Amino acid sequence: GAGVSQSPSNKVTEKGKDVELRCDPISGHTALYWYRQSLGQGLEFLIYFQGNSAPDKSGLPSDRFSAERTGGSVSTLTIQRTQQEDSAVYLCASSLGQKDTQYFGPGTRLTVL
Amino acid sequence: DAKTTQPNSMESNEEEPVHLPCNHSTISGTDYIHWYRQLPSQGPEYVIHGLTSNVNNRMASLAIAEDRKSSTLILHRATLRDAAVYYCIRHSNYQLIWGAGTKLIIKP
Numbered sequence: 001g002a003g004v005s006q007s008p009s010n011k012v013t014e015k016g017k018d019v020e021l022r023c024d025p026i027s028g029h030t031a032l033y034w035y036r037q038s039l040g041q042g043l044e045f046l047i048y049f050q051g052n053s054a055p056d057k058s059g060l061p062s063d064r065f066s067a068e069r070t071g072g073s074v075s076t077l078t079i080q081r082t083q084q085e086d087s088a089v090y091l092c093a094s095s096l097g098q099k100d101t102q103y104f105g106p107g108t109r110l111t112v113l
Numbered sequence: 114d115a116k117t118t119q120p121n122s123m124e125s126n127e128e129e130p131v132h133l134p135c136n137h138s139t140i141s142g143t144d145y146i147h148w149y150r151q152l153p154s155q156g157p158e159y160v161i162h163g164l165t166s167n168v169n170n171r172m173a174s175l176a177i178a179e180d181r182k183s184s185t186l187i188l189h190r191a192t193l194r195d196a197a198v199y200y201c202i203r204h205s206n207y208q209l210i211w212g213a214g215t216k217l218i219i220k221p
Contacts, residue, residue, distance in 0.1 A: 031207065042211035042214055045208055045209070048207050093156075098206065099204075101147075101159050101162070106155060106156050107155075
């Protein structure tokens, strides 16, 4: 596709379960970003990838959160032992380079019961 | 890393110009000012960005104060489809630093 895609679009899980969120960036974009958006709030930066490496993981809220990117393309954000406060929309964006315009996917709405 | 500050909401009539203000008094000299908008249940959409000079594109204009402590996004002729939350953002190196945004309401 032409844009950033994310899956699943919605995820409902029980407290304590692990979840994996997927992001497919725009082809050829070397930079990839994960953000989190709580209801009615602006976006909160989580992690940034340049190629397959993550120079900045400072936004990850706890060690239950991890992310990887393979082949300079698809990225997966994993949340272990989910908590209710993890409920939010998780957004992925990609850009040609780190200083270029970021293009966002539609997000994954995560609900932890 | 101070976030930008914007009014919580603004209203405008359809087909009239809209001026959305933003304060970024602690912005550094190399940070770009970006504007994105977000429609309900969608990811943010890029609108415009600038550093020091005013900028125009097909969607909007961006007027940046000479001291760079504030900027204004201008929609020249608002339509109902422009109703969204508009975010004024500091682009610091690779990171977009988001405020809470302005909810723009367009009245027919």
